[in-house]
Amino acid sequence: MTLGIEVKSLQLNYGSFRAIKDVSFTLAGGKIYGLLGRNGSGKTSLLSILASFREQTSGVVAIGGEAPFENAKIMEQVCFIQESGYMQDSTSVADVLRLSESCWPNWDREYAARLIQLYELPLKKRLSALSRGMKSALGVTVGLASRAPVTIFDEAYLGMDAPSRYAFYEELLQDYMETPRTFILSTHLIEEIGTLFEEVLILDQGHLIMHEETDALRSRGATITGPDEVVDRLTEGLTVLGEQQLGRTKSVTVFGELTKEQRKLALAEGIELGPVSLQDLFVHLTKRRGDGQ
Amino acid sequence: MFDDRSPIYQQIADKIKDDIVRGLLQEDEQVMSTNQFAAFYRINPATAAKGFHLLTEEGILYKKRGIGMFVSGEARQSLIQNRRERFFEEVVDQMLAEADKIGVPISEIIGRIEKANRRNEA
Amino acid sequence: MTRKRRHPAHNVTHQLLFTYRWTFIVYWIVFIAIFIGIAVVLNHLAPSKEAMDSQSVWEGAANSPKVFLMVIGILLTPLSLASFVSSGVTRKHFIMGIGFFMMVMSAIFAFVMVAGYPIEQMIYDKNGWSLALNNPHIFTSSDQLIGIFFEYFFLFFAYFGSGWMIGSGFTRFQWQIGIIISVVALLPAMAMEVVLSSDWMGSLMQSVFEVERSPLAAVIVLAIIVMASIIGLNYLLIRRVAIKKKVV
Numbered sequence: 001m002t003l004g005i006e007v008k009s010l011q012l013n014y015g016s017f018r019a020i021k022d023v024s025f026t027l028a029g030g031k032i033y034g035l036l037g038r039n040g041s042g043k044t045s046l047l048s049i050l051a052s053f054r055e056q057t058s059g060v061v062a063i064g065g066e067a068p069f070e071n072a073k074i075m076e077q078v079c080f081i082q083e084s085g086y087m088q089d090s091t092s093v094a095d096v097l098r099l100s101e102s103c104w105p106n107w108d109r110e111y112a113a114r115l116i117q118l119y120e121l122p123l124k125k126r127l128s129a130l131s132r133g134m135k136s137a138l139g140v141t142v143g144l145a146s147r148a149p150v151t152i153f154d155e156a157y158l159g160m161d162a163p164s165r166y167a168f169y170e171e172l173l174q175d176y177m178e179t180p181r182t183f184i185l186s187t188h189l190i191e192e193i194g195t196l197f198e199e200v201l202i203l204d205q206g207h208l209i210m211h212e213e214t215d216a217l218r219s220r221g222a223t224i225t226g227p228d229e230v231v232d233r234l235t236e237g238l239t240v241l242g243e244q245q246l247g248r249t250k251s252v253t254v255f256g257e258l259t260k261e262q263r264k265l266a267l268a269e270g271i272e273l274g275p276v277s278l279q280d281l282f283v284h285l286t287k288r289r290g291d292g293q
Numbered sequence: 294m295f296d297d298r299s300p301i302y303q304q305i306a307d308k309i310k311d312d313i314v315r316g317l318l319q320e321d322e323q324v325m326s327t328n329q330f331a332a333f334y335r336i337n338p339a340t341a342a343k344g345f346h347l348l349t350e351e352g353i354l355y356k357k358r359g360i361g362m363f364v365s366g367e368a369r370q371s372l373i374q375n376r377r378e379r380f381f382e383e384v385v386d387q388m389l390a391e392a393d394k395i396g397v398p399i400s401e402i403i404g405r406i407e408k409a410n411r412r413n414e415a
Numbered sequence: 416m417t418r419k420r421r422h423p424a425h426n427v428t429h430q431l432l433f434t435y436r437w438t439f440i441v442y443w444i445v446f447i448a449i450f451i452g453i454a455v456v457l458n459h460l461a462p463s464k465e466a467m468d469s470q471s472v473w474e475g476a477a478n479s480p481k482v483f484l485m486v487i488g489i490l491l492t493p494l495s496l497a498s499f500v501s502s503g504v505t506r507k508h509f510i511m512g513i514g515f516f517m518m519v520m521s522a523i524f525a526f527v528m529v530a531g532y533p534i535e536q537m538i539y540d541k542n543g544w545s546l547a548l549n550n551p552h553i554f555t556s557s558d559q560l561i562g563i564f565f566e567y568f569f570l571f572f573a574y575f576g577s578g579w580m581i582g583s584g585f586t587r588f589q590w591q592i593g594i595i596i597s598v599v600a601l602l603p604a605m606a607m608e609v610v611l612s613s614d615w616m617g618s619l620m621q622s623v624f625e626v627e628r629s630p631l632a633a634v635i636v637l638a639i640i641v642m643a644s645i646i647g648l649n650y651l652l653i654r655r656v657a658i659k660k661k662v663v
Binding site for chain 3: 051053055069070072075076077078079080085086087088091095098099100102103104105148
Binding site: 031166170173176196198214219 | 302328331334336337338
């Protein structure tokens with residue numbers, strides 16, 4: 001079963017600070033979504049609202065058509081995993097699994113056991129005695145084994161070393177293909193995990209500045225490199241995300257589709273057209289321009 | 294794995310086409326499923342499916358309901374035909390443009406090709 | 416894939432009982448061991464038999480479990496709310512679950528207290544001492560077991576609940592307001608003593624203000640109202656509280 005998520009004019013204030021500013025989007029569900037944003041862009045705040053950890057200041061959130069906050073039917077279907085976790089330090093790994101198993105309706109015990117073995121999690125150890133990587137692995141185990149129709153990982157895997165992270169990506173994908181559900185992953189390790197996202201949302205200073213299919217987004221960026229006057233002529237009227245100049249050679253990152261004529265012109269003038277990686281697009285789209293905007 | 298130069302689904306389509314041209318995939322042979330592709334390359338299955346969609350639209354693959362995707366009968370022929378056309382446009386024309394830029398005369402190029410040809414025949 | 420599941424509130428109760436099982440068992444073992452130890456020492460060293468006469472020791476012992484339950488109460492919201500909400504349990508079900516948990520624990524603690532009185536009576540009888548109760552109670556002698564049970568059940572619940580409110584107050588507000596809440600949070604415990612006309616507040620009301628004890632039926636109704644308001648007040652405190660990122 002998959003649940004759609006609808007967010008309309010969402011705002012969240014912490015006192016006088018506005019963390020989420022008029023955010024609206026619709027997720028059809030049953031896909032892997034990437035939520036990208038710099039530190040402090042409002043990712044965790046947004047995800048906390050989806051998971052009913054907080055209530056929004058204003059605006060509407062609907063998961064499966066219902067408001068999630070304090071809605072038992074929805075809350076038990078939304079599993080939100082953060083790196084630090086919310087269990088007390090004095091609880092043991094086994095206790096965390098026990099509690100999770102008792103709370104999540106779709107909990108898959110065999111799957112949990114397999115993940116515990118994969119990550120070599122010590123059942124008897126207390127959380128305070130676990131390394132950062134182990135804590136992350138425990139969070140990932142709970143999230144995956146919860147089999148919650150909406151499973152959210154908020155940078156939950158950052159504490160793991162590269163081999164464990166890749167094992168997680170593989171598990172996530174495998175599990176997603178076997179039992180499709182909605183995954184939302186927030187991250188800044190875009191290079192590693194970007195290929196898993198079907199859609200990408202980018203938050204910047206509390207605003208949702210982008211929500212696109214990953215492939216479409218990737219194809220919309222280009223770098224144009226060549227003699228500066230030609231490049232300037234070519235990029236007129238395009239959204240310029242960034243510029244670099246080396247002598248008379250200029251390299252401009254643009255966002256948007258190049259027309260056939262522009263491509264022809266570029267080819268004729270010996271201009272180099274290059275792709276832009278998701279990571280680069282993200283960096284350009286969320287770059288501070290020094291004027292606080 | 295993926296070089297980010299073109300959309301991933303395009304690269305997947307190209308990879309399958311290449312396998313067909315090289316004879317690794319025969320006519321009416323079943324192609325790996327989108328899920329297998331996704332797991333192998335660690336990409337979203339929807340992305341892999343897009344690549345497959347591209348190939349069915351071009352008539353290179355066909356779908357058997359409930360079983361999977363198969364290589365069309367005339368896939369290899371048409372792919373080779375297509376590549377031949379592109380060969381002159383993309384390889385020969387570009388080579389000539391480059392030669393022109395650095396002042397290599399065409400006669401020298403022809404000489405080189407004939408030499409290679411003789412070596413191959415020997 | 417559906418498993419047989421407990422109701423979420425029931426599950427909260429169940430998990431809390433599991434979590435605190437050893438805390439409670441060890442507490443009673445230590446408590447009773449100390450109590451017996453004191454009794455033995457007193458038995459050997461008592462300067463005169465008259466000094467032991469006419470005073471129930473067990474009666475005074477009830478103060479310890481009250482304070483103990485209050486301390487556990489303080490821990491409930493800060494230590495467990497985030498665990499449950501992050502496991503998909505609503506705050507409302509968490510509060511209901513704690514309500515049941517407190518009832519079960521208060522009942523078990525009250526049973527232990529009830530069991531103590533006849534044992535004490537037996538010891539006193541054996542030694543030929545007479546046994547009297549110092550404080551006012553809803554029961555008048557140590558053989559009114561049902562009365563004893565209900566008095567301790569209500570008192571324990573109230574102290575437990577006052578502690579719970581203190582913890583909830585600190586979870587909801589910053590420490591300055593938390594401190595004010597912790598003072599206010601003592602009101603339910605005091606109210607319960609007034610309602611039952613027992614213990615500190617009970618003696619105060621009777622000796623200073625000469626308040627008459629209400630009829631038993633009224634006492635029970637009022638006690639249940641105090642219990643309900645404890646759960647209600649905690650609900651008001653944490654029903655919309657945000658689960659914050661753990662600061663480690």
